[in-house]
Amino acid sequence: MKNLWIPALLLVVATVHGEDRIVSTSGAVTETLFALGVQKHVVAVDVSSVFPEEANALPKIGYNRQLSAEGILSMNPTLVLATEHAGPPEVLKQLADAGVKVVTLSNSPTAEAAAERILAIGAAVDRVPGAEKLVADLRHDLELAKSLVDRSESRPRVLFIYARGGGVMNVSGAGTSADAMIAMAGGDNAVKGFENYKPLTSEGAVSAAPDWILLTSRGLQSSGGIEELLKHPGLALTPAGRNNRVIVMDDLLLLGFGPRLGQAAKELCEHLHPRLETAGIAGKEIQTTP
Numbered sequence: 001m002k003n004l005w006i007p008a009l010l011l012v013v014a015t016v017h018g019e020d021r022i023v024s025t026s027g028a029v030t031e032t033l034f035a036l037g038v039q040k041h042v043v044a045v046d047v048s049s050v051f052p053e054e055a056n057a058l059p060k061i062g063y064n065r066q067l068s069a070e071g072i073l074s075m076n077p078t079l080v081l082a083t084e085h086a087g088p089p090e091v092l093k094q095l096a097d098a099g100v101k102v103v104t105l106s107n108s109p110t111a112e113a114a115a116e117r118i119l120a121i122g123a124a125v126d127r128v129p130g131a132e133k134l135v136a137d138l139r140h141d142l143e144l145a146k147s148l149v150d151r152s153e154s155r156p157r158v159l160f161i162y163a164r165g166g167g168v169m170n171v172s173g174a175g176t177s178a179d180a181m182i183a184m185a186g187g188d189n190a191v192k193g194f195e196n197y198k199p200l201t202s203e204g205a206v207s208a209a210p211d212w213i214l215l216t217s218r219g220l221q222s223s224g225g226i227e228e229l230l231k232h233p234g235l236a237l238t239p240a241g242r243n244n245r246v247i248v249m250d251d252l253l254l255l256g257f258g259p260r261l262g263q264a265a266k267e268l269c270e271h272l273h274p275r276l277e278t279a280g281i282a283g284k285e286i287q288t289t290p
Contacts, residue, residue: 022125023077025064025086028258029105030055032118033081035134035259036127044075051252069094081121083107109177111142111184114257134259141262142184145269149186152273157190158182159210159240161229162197165222169232170197171204177255178214185268187212205234212272213240216251247271 022041024030027048033039034052044059061071064086072080072095080095080102096102103124105117115135122131160178162170172178173194182189190208213235215223223229226246235241253264 020078021076023061023072023075023080024049025061025067025080025082026105026107027051027252028114028117028256029081029083029121031252031256031258031260032121032131032134033125036122036125036130038125038127041125043077044072048252048256051250051256067091069098073098073100079103079124081105081124109175109180109257111138111261114138114261117257118259138259138262141266145184145262145265148266148269148273149184152186152269154273155186155188156211156272157209157239158187158212158214158272159190159205159208159238160214161200161219163215163219163223163229169200169223171200171208172197177257180257181254181264181268182214184265185272187268187272200232200234202232202234202237205232206237208238210238210240212245212247213238214247214249214254214268216254217248218251220246220248 020041021043022033022038024033024042024045026046027050030042030045030049031051033042034055039054042055042058044061045055046064047060047062048064049055049058059075061067061075064083067086067088069091072091077100080092080100082092082102083105084107086092086104092102092104103120105120106113115138118131118134118138119128122128122134160172160176160182162172162178171191172189173191173196174189175195176197179189190210191204213229215229220226220229226244229246230236230241230244240246247268249264249268252258253260254268
């Protein structure tokens with residue numbers, strides 16, 4: 001893979017001792033820490049850390065792009081695990097200047113970057129064998145997803161909508177986690193020609209002509225449910241809207257690119273290609289309308 005940025009592997013190989021206190025600024029990082037069995041050392045997390053359920057009980061440090069040095073330092077951390085999106089940068093510098101070990105991880109939405117993040121976290125908390133096992137499982141699941149995609153006969157057009165209430169709806173272009181996940185699952189992003197996100201318009205939805213509409217569970221909730229979502233004049237006129245084809249996935253599962261990345265790709269693939277013969281997968285977190 002080109003341009004993979006993983007300075008964490010070079011920055012630190014630490015041993016988690018009984019007195020160590022970890023702050024996580026990313027939901028995927030928090031999920032990885034729990035999967036590695038070091039959750040008792042995690043003293044605070046960001047607001048995206050909603051999996052596993054136990055993470056919700058931890059103190060929150062806020063949104064990872066708007067961190068407060070004072071708030072984090074009040075938790076007496078010895079290690080802060082941050083992605084490259086965490087900031088502002090001066091806050092991370094303040095933490096380092098205060099003697100806190102800060103490890104910065106790539107936030108790239110690719111399978112290889114996800115694997116490298118897990119390995120970097122494992123190195124930072126002295127759980128390398130556990131991290132290697134997580135990566136092996138992730139790659140196994142991705143291979144299963146790829147085998148399903150290879151057997152598919154179509155590339156359905158998928159429109160991912162990032163909704164956060166108040167009528168705010170954005171669609172994902174190139175370079176986003178949603179765009180990468182759609183491709184991994186054997187779909188084709190229905191919107192082209194731009195990067196990141198831009199507002200959904202009626203004209204844009206009709207032009208995109210998606211076969212499926214994809215949302216996160218929180219996004220759908222903020223939109224008032226599937227019935228309210230499909231009242232949007234543009235969406236109602238699309239093939240997905242006319243056929244009531246909406247896929248809803250857990251936010252962190254779909255967009256986190258954490259240890260469950262392979263599981264997410266398999267599940268989304270099954271729903272985009274329902275005629276494929278696939279093995280049953282435990283713990284489904286996808287809902288589709290009839």
